[in-house]
Amino acid sequence: MATIDTHIPADVQHGDHEHDHEHEHHGNFWTNYIFSQDHKVIAKQFLITGMAWALIGGTLSVIFRLQLGFPDANLEWLRPLLGGWITDQGKIDTEFYLALVTMHGTIMVFFVLTAGLSGTFSNFLIPLQVGARDMASGFMNMLSYWFFFLSSAVMFTSFFISTGPASGGWTAYPPLSALPQAMDGSGLGMTLWLVAMALFIVSTLLGGINYITTVINMRTQGMSFTRLPLTIWAFFFTAIIGLLSFPVLFGAALLLIFDRSFGTSFYLSDIFIGGEALPHVGGSPILFQHLFWFLGHPEVYIVLLPALGITSEIIATNSRKPIFGYKAMVGSMLFIAILSFVVWAHHMFVTGMNPFLGSIFTLLTLIIAVPSAVKIFNYVTTLWQGNIRFTSAMLFSIGLVSFFLTGGITGLFLGNSAVDIQLHDTYFVVAHFHLVMGSASFFGMIAGIYHWFPKMFGRMMDERLGSIHFWVTFLGVYFVFFPMHYIGIAGFPRRYYSWTNFETFSSFADLNMLVSIAAIITLSAQFIFLFNFFYSIFRGKLAPANPWGATTLEWTTPRHPKHGNWPGEIPHVYRWPYDYSKPGAKEDYIPQTIPYSETPESNLPHENELIKLEMEGTGAIVVDEKKH
Amino acid sequence: MVSEMKIVEEPRKTLSMHPRKFGMWLFLGSVLMLFASWTSAYIVRRAEGNWLYFELPNIFRWTSLVILASSITMQMAYRSARRNQLSQLKNWMMATAILGLVFLAGQWMGWADLVRNSVYFIGNPAGSFVYVITGFHGLHLISAIIYVLIVLKSSFKGKIGPANMAPIEMCATYWHFLGALWIYLFVFLTINR
Ligand code: HEM
Ligand SMILES: [Cu+2]
Numbered sequence: 001m002a003t004i005d006t007h008i009p010a011d012v013q014h015g016d017h018e019h020d021h022e023h024e025h026h027g028n029f030w031t032n033y034i035f036s037q038d039h040k041v042i043a044k045q046f047l048i049t050g051m052a053w054a055l056i057g058g059t060l061s062v063i064f065r066l067q068l069g070f071p072d073a074n075l076e077w078l079r080p081l082l083g084g085w086i087t088d089q090g091k092i093d094t095e096f097y098l099a100l101v102t103m104h105g106t107i108m109v110f111f112v113l114t115a116g117l118s119g120t121f122s123n124f125l126i127p128l129q130v131g132a133r134d135m136a137s138g139f140m141n142m143l144s145y146w147f148f149f150l151s152s153a154v155m156f157t158s159f160f161i162s163t164g165p166a167s168g169g170w171t172a173y174p175p176l177s178a179l180p181q182a183m184d185g186s187g188l189g190m191t192l193w194l195v196a197m198a199l200f201i202v203s204t205l206l207g208g209i210n211y212i213t214t215v216i217n218m219r220t221q222g223m224s225f226t227r228l229p230l231t232i233w234a235f236f237f238t239a240i241i242g243l244l245s246f247p248v249l250f251g252a253a254l255l256l257i258f259d260r261s262f263g264t265s266f267y268l269s270d271i272f273i274g275g276e277a278l279p280h281v282g283g284s285p286i287l288f289q290h291l292f293w294f295l296g297h298p299e300v301y302i303v304l305l306p307a308l309g310i311t312s313e314i315i316a317t318n319s320r321k322p323i324f325g326y327k328a329m330v331g332s333m334l335f336i337a338i339l340s341f342v343v344w345a346h347h348m349f350v351t352g353m354n355p356f357l358g359s360i361f362t363l364l365t366l367i368i369a370v371p372s373a374v375k376i377f378n379y380v381t382t383l384w385q386g387n388i389r390f391t392s393a394m395l396f397s398i399g400l401v402s403f404f405l406t407g408g409i410t411g412l413f414l415g416n417s418a419v420d421i422q423l424h425d426t427y428f429v430v431a432h433f434h435l436v437m438g439s440a441s442f443f444g445m446i447a448g449i450y451h452w453f454p455k456m457f458g459r460m461m462d463e464r465l466g467s468i469h470f471w472v473t474f475l476g477v478y479f480v481f482f483p484m485h486y487i488g489i490a491g492f493p494r495r496y497y498s499w500t501n502f503e504t505f506s507s508f509a510d511l512n513m514l515v516s517i518a519a520i521i522t523l524s525a526q527f528i529f530l531f532n533f534f535y536s537i538f539r540g541k542l543a544p545a546n547p548w549g550a551t552t553l554e555w556t557t558p559r560h561p562k563h564g565n566w567p568g569e570i571p572h573v574y575r576w577p578y579d580y581s582k583p584g585a586k587e588d589y590i591p592q593t594i595p596y597s598e599t600p601e602s603n604l605p606h607e608n609e610l611i612k613l614e615m616e617g618t619g620a621i622v623v624d625e626k627k628h
Numbered sequence: 629m630v631s632e633m634k635i636v637e638e639p640r641k642t643l644s645m646h647p648r649k650f651g652m653w654l655f656l657g658s659v660l661m662l663f664a665s666w667t668s669a670y671i672v673r674r675a676e677g678n679w680l681y682f683e684l685p686n687i688f689r690w691t692s693l694v695i696l697a698s699s700i701t702m703q704m705a706y707r708s709a710r711r712n713q714l715s716q717l718k719n720w721m722m723a724t725a726i727l728g729l730v731f732l733a734g735q736w737m738g739w740a741d742l743v744r745n746s747v748y749f750i751g752n753p754a755g756s757f758v759y760v761i762t763g764f765h766g767l768h769l770i771s772a773i774i775y776v777l778i779v780l781k782s783s784f785k786g787k788i789g790p791a792n793m794a795p796i797e798m799c800a801t802y803w804h805f806l807g808a809l810w811i812y813l814f815v816f817l818t819i820n821r
Contacts, residue, residue: 136647136648136650136651137647137648137651140651205655205658208654209651209654209655209658210651212650212654213647213650213651213654214647216643216644216645216650217644217645217646217647217650218644218647219642219644220642221638221639221640221641221642222639222640222642223642224640224642243654243657243658243661244657244658244661245661246658247658247659247661247662247665248661248662248664248665250662251662251665251666251669252665252669254760254764255666255669255760258756258760262749262750263750264749264750264751264753264756265750265751265752265753265756266669266673266753266756266757269678281678281752282678282679282680282751282752282753282754283673283753284672284673284676284753287669287672287673290669290672291665291669294665572638572639573639574637574639595637595639596637597637610637611637
């Protein structure tokens with residue numbers, strides 16, 4: 001094989017070229033599996049940790065759904081799990097209910113759908129799909145995971161302290177979160193929450209710097225920006241958004257820490273407790289909301305974009321069609337990324353904001369619907385008349401498109417400041433974001449696992465269990481979240497422990513029960529997935545090199561890629577990643593590594609031009625040896 | 629397996645920069661966002677009224693000059709490295725670190741001035757913001773001094789020179805960034821009394 005040195009500076013390579021060829025890492029268990037710097041191992045660490053968190057977060061939600069769906073039930077049987085949080089009457093402690101909601105939100109948004117999703121797939125796919133041996137800095141990448149682990153440990157610890165975990169909502173609004181005396185959860189639990197979030201932000205920034213650097217600087221020869229798979233574009237934008245918005249949350253959290261522990265008054269003013277004025281004067285709780293949502297809204301796209309990228313890839317592959325509107329997809333993601341920084345105040349319409357300002361934010365918010373619609377349109381047109389293969393990954397991707405649509409539409413209602421006065425802080429908002437963010441991103445993550453499982457573990461997951469998992473989860477999600485629209489329009493506020501005191505809401509008792517039952521079934525269905533996942537790691541069918549007939553680079557690696565990914569030289573890239581069912585081609589896909597000169601039967605005129613150009617341009621002709 | 633030789637077009641090389649230097653710029657971007665969030669919060673909070681008006685300590689003007697001077701010495705160190713003048717490199721690096729310490733001492737005296745004027749960390753946010761903003765800038769500057777010392781150490785080992793400019797380049801980038809950041813913060817705080 002001709003050796004052309006990659007242009008990556010030597011100091012980021014793992015050893016020299018010879019070393020790469022015989023890439024066997026003779027490390028021990030600790031360096032290979034625990035403190036590994038291999039992006040694939042780190043990705044799996046993120047995945048497993050994320051799955052553990054998802055299970056915890058899901059269980060929390062079912063516990064508070066029990067309270068909402070069956071307000072009169074005796075929950076004594078939960079005492080072994082919850083201990084003192086079950087009152088003597090066999091009810092969930094009211095303050096613990098708030099802790100449950102808070103931790104559910106925090107865990108799902110940050111630990112599962114940010115770290116578990118981006119952490120897994122950005123790590124796993126970026127080097128493999130751009131053609132790099134590893135991330136720009138394997139060490140920083142390892143640190144990124146361990147900061148996440150530390151953050152997880154701190155957050156997890158807060159479940160076991162006597163005052164319970166943070167309870168002020170995942171948005172941690174002061175004064176509730178700022179005054180330890182406000183409620184039990186605002187004491188040590190909130191401190192641990194803040195520490196965990198600070199560690200989490202460090203982890204995200206370390207990861208993000210690596211992702212961006214790798215995408216820009218370490219692409220293999222020929223992998224121009226227009227040949228990047230849409231997954232990579234999505235991870236790239238996600239990392240940029242994170243890099244710009246997480247420091248703001250960090251800043252907000254620091255000021256909150258000063259208010260809590262040092263007595264400053266950034267967010268606090270004129271508060272009386274038990275008739276006595278607190279010493280804090282001159283602060284503004286709204287300030288926190290501005291800072292929080294300046295991160296918070298971009299954060300929802302940090303959660304969603306990777307899922308959208310994964311979906312683009314899976315839908316194109318399993319429709320056997322080029323993605324419709326590649327440039328429009330990239331453009332709309334860019335547009336979404338930019339817009340996501342100028343719409344944050346739509347979460348604050350009822351904070352007494354100037355109505356004129358409100359209408360500006362309404363306008364900006366509604367504009368986001370345009371690129372979102374472009375994306376949905378492109379998914380549908382890619383599916384249209386495709387040779388669809390309903391693999392589990394494909395089913396979950398289509399599910400994502402469905403949720404993105406139904407959840408996105410309610411965003412338009414909420415985005416109108418006048419309508420939002422009625423809907424704000426009701427179950428309508430809960431329905432909106434669980435469909436568009438929670439379920440859509442969760443489906444993207446699951447789709448990604450089904451699709452890249454063969455590359456991660458060298459075996460296949462069971463497709464039949466996969467489709468059962470899909471149908472139960474898909475229907476379950478709609479049964480859980482669709483009724484919430486009605487409950488919300490009726491005015492039922494979110495985060496309330498109980499609604500039985502209000503006569504108006506009694507008519508929703510049945511609906512609430514239905515939601516809770518659906519939630520329990522949906523959570524149970526995830527055990528099918530867990531079984532499938534762990535069983536297949538050890539007993540699954542051996543995976544062929546390219547099980548889905550996909551074009552991207554990761555499928556050119558061996559079944560179990562070692563650290564360094566390719567045993568020989570890194571393959572070069574000659575075409576974009578969506579040459580599916582190209583007219584005239586022998587097969588219904590052409591991998592990115594096949595030069596145009598080898599596919600004269602399917603080349604378009606401008607591609608023939610490209611051959612000439614590239615042969616002249618460099619003057620040099622590469623002699624490449626192919627094995628058949 | 630049959631092997632055959634094929635002649636194919638050569639794909640273009642991709643654009644590529646030094647990954648670590650690039651990563652440094654990204655890091656600076658996130659530091660900038662941290663301070664941008666605080667200065668924006670400052671403006672938003674100030675617009676709401678109930679604001680304490682006070683003069684910034686005079687010494688901040690002098691520390692601004694010190695940090696500008698330190699950027700010059702840093703640039704000199706960089707030039708010496710490029711010209712492979714090791715002893716000068718060491719001297720300029722040491723001068724930079726010392727100026728950094730002088731700057732920090734000045735900031736500390738500024739805080740003392742504030743306290744003398746009864747502007748405390750705890751109290752009206754107008755004062756707290758000044759402490760937080762200058763304090764965290766100072767923390768970053770401490771990290772930069774440590775960075776300078778690390779580079780200084782490797783230049784003692786003769787590892788810095790025209791053949792290996794990346795460490796000092798990154799160090800200089802960070803240093804100049806913090807200098808520019810201070811000037812921005814100083815002007816910002818002066819204008820938005
Ligand atoms: C057409 C696009 C969208 C529009 C116009 C929109 C609009 C809104 C508005 C106005 C709210 C505030 C409702 C309130 O609190 O009263 C909201 C809440 C929310 N949205 Fe969206 N949204 C859109 C898409 C999305 C997407 C794509 C995601 C996530 C991937 C998302 C996630 C959320 C979340 C998490 C909340 C609630 C946060 C909370 O209060 O806890 N939205 N949305
Ligand atoms: Cu939003």
